[in-house]
Amino acid sequence: MSVLLKIENLRGGYDQQDVISGLSLSVNQGDFLVVIGPNGSGKTTLLRLATRVIPLRQGEIYYQGSNILRMHSKEFCRKVAFVAQDINPGFSLSVRELVLMGRIPHLKRLQHETKKDIEIVEEKLKLTDTFGLKDKRLDALSAGERQRVVIARALAQEPELLFLDEPTAHLDIGHQVQILDLLKKLNRINNLTIVMILHDLNLASAYANRVALLDKGEIFKEGSPAEVLTYQNIEKVYKTIVLVNNNSVTGRPNVVLVPGEKP
Amino acid sequence: MFLRRRFLILWILLVGAVIFGLSKGAVEISLINLILKDNQTILNLRLLRVIAGILVGSGLAVSGIALQAVLRNPLAEPYLLGTSSGAGLAAVTAVILGVSRIYLPLAAFLGAVASIIIVYYLAQERGMVTDKSLILSGVIISVALSSLIVFLVSLFGNAAMHEMNWWLWGSLQVYDYKLLILVAFPVVFGIALIYLFAQDLNAISLGEEEAVHLGIDIQNVKKILILVTALITASLICICGIIGFVGLIVPHMMRLLLGANHRVLIPATCLAASIFVILCDLVSRTLFAPIEIPIGVITAMIGAPVFIFLLKRGKKSL
Numbered sequence: 001m002s003v004l005l006k007i008e009n010l011r012g013g014y015d016q017q018d019v020i021s022g023l024s025l026s027v028n029q030g031d032f033l034v035v036i037g038p039n040g041s042g043k044t045t046l047l048r049l050a051t052r053v054i055p056l057r058q059g060e061i062y063y064q065g066s067n068i069l070r071m072h073s074k075e076f077c078r079k080v081a082f083v084a085q086d087i088n089p090g091f092s093l094s095v096r097e098l099v100l101m102g103r104i105p106h107l108k109r110l111q112h113e114t115k116k117d118i119e120i121v122e123e124k125l126k127l128t129d130t131f132g133l134k135d136k137r138l139d140a141l142s143a144g145e146r147q148r149v150v151i152a153r154a155l156a157q158e159p160e161l162l163f164l165d166e167p168t169a170h171l172d173i174g175h176q177v178q179i180l181d182l183l184k185k186l187n188r189i190n191n192l193t194i195v196m197i198l199h200d201l202n203l204a205s206a207y208a209n210r211v212a213l214l215d216k217g218e219i220f221k222e223g224s225p226a227e228v229l230t231y232q233n234i235e236k237v238y239k240t241i242v243l244v245n246n247n248s249v250t251g252r253p254n255v256v257l258v259p260g261e262k263p
Numbered sequence: 264m265f266l267r268r269r270f271l272i273l274w275i276l277l278v279g280a281v282i283f284g285l286s287k288g289a290v291e292i293s294l295i296n297l298i299l300k301d302n303q304t305i306l307n308l309r310l311l312r313v314i315a316g317i318l319v320g321s322g323l324a325v326s327g328i329a330l331q332a333v334l335r336n337p338l339a340e341p342y343l344l345g346t347s348s349g350a351g352l353a354a355v356t357a358v359i360l361g362v363s364r365i366y367l368p369l370a371a372f373l374g375a376v377a378s379i380i381i382v383y384y385l386a387q388e389r390g391m392v393t394d395k396s397l398i399l400s401g402v403i404i405s406v407a408l409s410s411l412i413v414f415l416v417s418l419f420g421n422a423a424m425h426e427m428n429w430w431l432w433g434s435l436q437v438y439d440y441k442l443l444i445l446v447a448f449p450v451v452f453g454i455a456l457i458y459l460f461a462q463d464l465n466a467i468s469l470g471e472e473e474a475v476h477l478g479i480d481i482q483n484v485k486k487i488l489i490l491v492t493a494l495i496t497a498s499l500i501c502i503c504g505i506i507g508f509v510g511l512i513v514p515h516m517m518r519l520l521l522g523a524n525h526r527v528l529i530p531a532t533c534l535a536a537s538i539f540v541i542l543c544d545l546v547s548r549t550l551f552a553p554i555e556i557p558i559g560v561i562t563a564m565i566g567a568p569v570f571i572f573l574l575k576r577g578k579k580s581l
Contacts, residue, residue: 048472051475051476052475053472053475053476073475073478073479073480074478075478076478077476077477077478078478081476082476084472084473087469087470087473088469088470092518092522092523093465093468093522093523093524094522094524097465097522097524098469101462101465101466101469101477102477104462104463104466104477104478104479105477105478107462109459110459137522157477
């Protein structure tokens with residue numbers, strides 16, 4: 001198992017305040033890594049630092065051995081793609097136009113998309129089951145459809161590593177499972193490495209091969225779902241009483257809330 | 264198919280507008296007579312106005328598109344960064360100082376450029392220019408310079424007043440064809456450059472973070488596009504003063520009709536804005552001929568109701 005992304009002693013944040021302080025983490029090729037943690041623990045900031053949206057204040061991030069800050073922005077985006085919670089197209093665009101943007105990192109300024117680019121886009125639309133929507137306007141889609149389209153755009157970048165920031169936040173359970181099953185399939189069959197933030201601990205438990213629990217800008221615990229999702233860890237970080245039993249379907253930890261109790 | 268047909272319609276309308284703009288005017292002359300030797304001067308004058316109309320329309324509307332996308336603000340327009348009041352103040356000051364008319368376009372150009380530099384400088388925070396601070400400092404500088412214009416006009420009266428009207432409401436009366444040619448270079452070059460950034464503009468209109476995730480060097484792209492729009496606007500102010508509404512309204516009309524893909528939007532808007540400005544100019548010089556009404560008045564009077572109609576209609580079909 002080779003290391004794809006290596007984060008060393010990372011520090012960064014906004015204004016004067018550090019949100020991430022001294023965090024180290026490795027992502028292996030083929031990982032389905034889910035990042036969990038309370039609000040404000042630095043999950044989104046970690047993803048923003050790792051995708052070069054905000055500058056690092058300290059530490060290094062290596063992608064397959066090369067420092068990501070020294071990589072050309074298009075080169076980086078041919079390897080690493082990102083899916084946000086939701087997108088808000090300022091102006092009205094069609095699904096096809098949006099997914100075609102995923103080819104930007106592969107094109108030079110004067111270059112127009114070739115037949116090959118169009119084929120890749122259509123392939124990704126089919127893969128995410130959105131081909132039938134391709135001529136629709138984005139604002140005419142449901143939240144679940146829109147999220148699949150955004151994933152199609154990320155896939156059109158043909159990345160090796162896909163970051164997702166709570167891709168299921170606005171979806172009902174049916175659509176949550178649909179999106180996560182799709183990602184699992186991409187992870188298994190297409191060998192796409194996935195790093196994803198999730199709030200739902202049971203979804204994290206069901207889909208991740210590794211879980212990283214963040215607290216106050218540092219990794220509190222990292223490992224398999226069974227290693228991380230213990231009641232001791234959760235109670236300590238989330239400051240709430242939970243019961244952890246075994247999910248009889250997945251055989252993985254199942255976190256049950258205990259209402260009205262304070263640790 | 265759908266797009267090709269709409270483009271064809273736009274081309275036909277443009278040809279119609281050009282013929283109309285050449286054949287109609289304060290003096291009624293039939294089209295055939297215009298080509299005769301005696302009327303060559305009139306034809307030439309009208310041709311200059313039509314060419315100016317195409318340049319002004321395309322330049323302002325494409326600048327509007329770029330700024331609306333880059334600043335992610337539907338109210339952005341080419342004069343947002345203080346160019347209008349900067350140019351106006353410089354022109355009025357030049358008139359008061361008794362500078363020869365020939366140098367007024369130069370004064371206006373310099374005024375526009377100076378105001379953009381000030382606005383851009385003020386908007387900088389730790390080497391970064393944020394959209395909000397750019398818009399804010401643009402508005403502040405515009406208001407400050409406008410008050411200076413009114414101050415000067417109140418002190419120095421009529422001559423300055425007349426000049427101010429011309430600059431602030433615009434005219435396509437081209438005094439000098441050499442100046443038109445000179446202005447055409449930066450405008451055409453600027454539009455072409457913005458078109459090369461069409462896909463970047465698509466990405467940026469999704470948000471800056473989204474654009475970064477697609478490998479776009481957002482700070483540089485923004486800087487380039489803001490400077491290019493400033494260059495286009497300042498150049499156009501030299502020949503036509505300030506013509507409002509074109510850069511704001513025509514892009515939105517085309518978005519409602521054709522969608523927001525900048526690869527389609529930019530060429531379509533060039534055509535539509537050219538048609539719009541040529542026809543507005545025609546109205547401005549024929550409605551109460553021989554009195555010429557400033558074209559900015561006409562663009563606003565025609566543009567606003569057309570836009571409201573499209574907006575109401577567009578809402579239903581969305």
